[in-house]
Amino acid sequence: MRIALIQPEIPQNVGAVLRLAACLGAAVDLVEPLGFVLSDRRLKRAGMDYMDMAEMRRHVSWRAFVESDPGRLVLLTTRGDASLYDFRFRAGDVLMLGSESAGAPPEVHAAAAFRVRLPMRGGAPVSQSRARRRPGAGRSFAANRRLARALSGLGTFLYGRYLHDDR
Secondary structure: EEEEEOOOOOOOOOOOHHHHHHOOEEEEEOOOOOOOOOOOOOHHHHHHHHHHHEEEEEOOOHHHHHHHOOEEEEEEEEEOOOEEEOOOOOOEEEEEOOOOOOOOOOHHHHOOOOEEOOOOOOOOOOOHHHHOOOOOOHHHHHHOHHHHOOOOOOHHHHOHHHHHHHO
């Protein structure tokens, strides 16, 4: 499984995802433009000692990323067609997250094989959904019995192949 961050803007969020991915054995794709330089100390602090363990690929553009033939593209979005609770993730999926301020651009939505809807609490502003990259963001879904076993934060949430173990 891979995690693709499309035009990320906040180095601390990227560092947290890299730390998480290193622990899970998932690779991370960073699709430029980035809103920071990779040598940013905030990125390194958030990634802690796991940065050296993380498998990371940098792509100069969305086009370069797509041309690298990454696998089945699954966009995690608040505007998805498929329910998070019903979607069947596969081990080779690439889970894509858009930028913190704007989400995924139209070309990313168009290229995604699937658009999986991240549930939002009624009345919550969509901009709040950008917090999904924080390690603890996935905990809000723990009430669902099928996910409770799999979730211990965003890490296991992103490691979606466990989402259908209870069937």
